[in-house]
Amino acid sequence: MITLHHLNQSRSKRIIWLLEELGLEYKLIPYQRDAVTFLAPPELKSVHPLGKSPVVEDKGVVIAESAAITDYLIEKYGQGRLAPEKHSHDHIEYMQWLHFAESSGVLPLLLQTFIDLDKAETTFLKGYADSEARKIMSYLDQSMHDKTFLVGETLSGADIMISFILEWLHKNGSLADFPNLESYYKRLLLIPAYQKANLIEAEHANTD
Structure with a gap:
């Protein structure tokens, strides 16, 4: 199953939308920003060295960066949806x-x-x-x-x-x-x- 490490009020909500749009089964692990600094919690560094979100885990592969995650999920699971034909x-x-x-x-x-x-x-x-x-x-x-x-x-x-x-x-x-x-x-x-x-x-x- 795909795991999404999701930081609230961040760019990772786009990946929730993408997973829902593709109809994929996934597990969401939520993280909260620090109330004072508004920074991501240190726990995210155990997922990826940058300590940022979104991060997706899929069958042993760990992927950071929203655009890379989007490209990966659509190419692997899109079945022709959500991206034009390649080389067009x-x-x-x-x-x-x-x-x-x-x-x-x-x-x-x-x-x-x-x-x-x-x-x-x-x-x-x-x-x-x-x-x-x-x-x-x-x-x-x-x-x-x-x-x-x-x-x-x-x-x-x-x-x-x-x-x-x-x-x-x-x-x-x-x-x-x-x-x-x-x-x-x-x-x-x-x-x-x-x-x-x-x-x-x-x-x-x-x-x-």
Whole structure:
């Protein structure tokens, strides 16, 4: 059975959604963030040296990094679902969006968060982070013009990966600045497996 090491309020909720979308049997082991530092607990380091989540165990294989997990699960268990045919134009676009979520997409948002938490004056970093976030999110918003999903008008692993960014924008109140993304996010929220992932995470929110 697949085991998912899930840190609450983290990017690993996407893997819950993916497992539910694929209809796979899995075991979820929940972890809670430190109430003061909001960091992952040290127990996660016994699973993977980085001590981060998500981490998936499958038949003796331990896999970290959300995009790698998504690619692995879809390739092994997708049976043609959630990813375009390999070597097709759509697959090239799919792979770009799959990795965009954890590279270009999330970096400026992380910078903004760290700057806000630090509460220090900056001479360059805050302006750069704000400008880069606006540029990246505008690009994503424009890319969703007249589209239902990111690639081929069919739900894919790329949409599941991008969902974390949409949630982030929703939580910080800036999603309304990007009307295509706001509509896209509302469509994703109607997907049953995504709804179930939200419920599952909520159920484990206060697990000690």
